[in-house]
Amino acid sequence: MIHRRAELILKHYLKYNSKSAMGFCTSRNHAEYMAKYFNEHHVPSVAVYSGEQGENAQERNKALSELKVGKVRVVFSVDMFNEGVDVPSIDTVLFLRPTESPTVFLQQLGRGLRKHKDKAYLNVLDFIGNFKKMGQIPFLLSDKNYDSKAIRTGSPIKFEYPDDCIIDFDFRLIDLFKKEAERELHIKERIKEAYDEVKDKLGHRPSRVELFLHMEDRVYQAMKSNVKYNIIKDYMSFLNDIGELTDEEKLLFNSIAKDFIHMLETTGMVKSYKMPVLKAFYNEGNVKLEVNEEDIYRSFKAFYNLGSNGVDMLKDKSTSSYKTWGSKEYVSLAKRNPVKFLMQSEQTFFKEKEGYMIALSESLGSFIKLPSFKEHFKDTIELRTLTYYKDRFNREGSHE
Secondary structure, X not given: OHHHHHHHHHHHHHOOOOOOEEEEOOOHHHHHHHHHHHHHOOOOEEEEOOOOOOOOEOOHHHHHHHHHHOOOOEEXXXXXXXXXXXXXXXXEEEEOOOOOOHHHHHHHHXXXXXXXXXXXXXXXXXXXXXXXXXXHHHHHHOOOOOOHHHHHHXXXXXXXXXXXXXXXXXXXXXXXXXXXXXXXXXXXXXXXXHHHHHHHHHOXXXXXXXXXXXXXXXHHHHHHOOHHHOHHHOHHHHHHHOOOOOHHHHHHHOOHHHHHHHHHHHOOOOOOOHHHHHHHHHHHHOOOOEXXXXXXXXXXXXXXXXXXXXXXXXXXXXXXXXXXXOHHHHHHHHHHHHHHHHHHHOOOOEEOOOOOOXXXXXXXXXXXXXXXXXXXXXXXXXXHHHHHHHHHHHHHHXXX
16 A cells, blocks of 8 residues: 555645655655655655665755755654754654654654744644644643543643743644544553553563463453554553663664564564564574574474474475475475565565575664563564464354
8 A cells, every 4th residue: 555655645745835844754664665756756855764774865964954955855754853853944744654652743743843934834744643642732832741531521721831832723623632532541541451450460561472461352352453552563662652661672762673673563474484584583582683594494493393383384285294394395485485575575674695594684783682672572473473373263263
């Protein structure tokens, strides 16, 4: 769908004759794609993000300088301009990624709220529903905690805003905020309560796997059916929102390391073949930046000789004899399936490297020895394996 989404975004962007815009994207690939698409349609654009740079990427300060003078019309960024950016001429903000944090939302909105002689107002083009957080702005600007109960009940609240700051919502928006507060309350509270119950039961902050194993199934199913609130699809963001990241994890949070973990949480899995590739990189906690054929063979053999992991192999005629396989057969399977797919679909993280079968991006090198990175890496692989089998069991059980 990404091409159709890009087409829609460009179509609406062109309506407003913007001269200086900033778009907030969900990943490096997303920012690269948007900049490429806009450039191909004659709107000078660049992508700005940390880590290894792509074809349309530009260094942060240079991008800002060119945006100020009009050489660039749109900067698509990934967590690089949430705060500390002073480009008063920005007349359009594009919300292309969701954020659960109202503070980050306000920071992103604020990139376009500076006064400038050549703009009368800011256009905010919201493609993913961040407008629903607009009701939290009065609380943020008056340094109050968001009070969803007051919004739901319409209770009067006294706000004290900074000098020269006025907020005036249309009555229809106030009704919308009330409905949204009512709708979100139930599922968010249930998930947070479930998290707190598991934490109290275990006596420590639960891992993804522990949360999955101890959470009530009805809460898990409700969470799973609502992508916006599925915290195990972006667990570090959830922990960040509730203030439970460690200092070391905060270093990971706005980096390619966090993006890598999130990719592991969300990458598609039709079969289980990716798991032994990822386990080869994890390497029992001694994380490798590159793996060779021997690493892949050992990991695949160990994975499919364990328990029920061989079910996928037995179902397919071409792999049903896997118990007699040696290195050649396992390496061939890995090359034509998970290795090929990962290098095509996750190019930010997986690369070809001479002398190796597949390698991780070198920009992950400064993180692989951090205990918190190893912990999230292992936890995510184990969770994806568990949920894969649970989902497969549910699918197959429903057909019997």
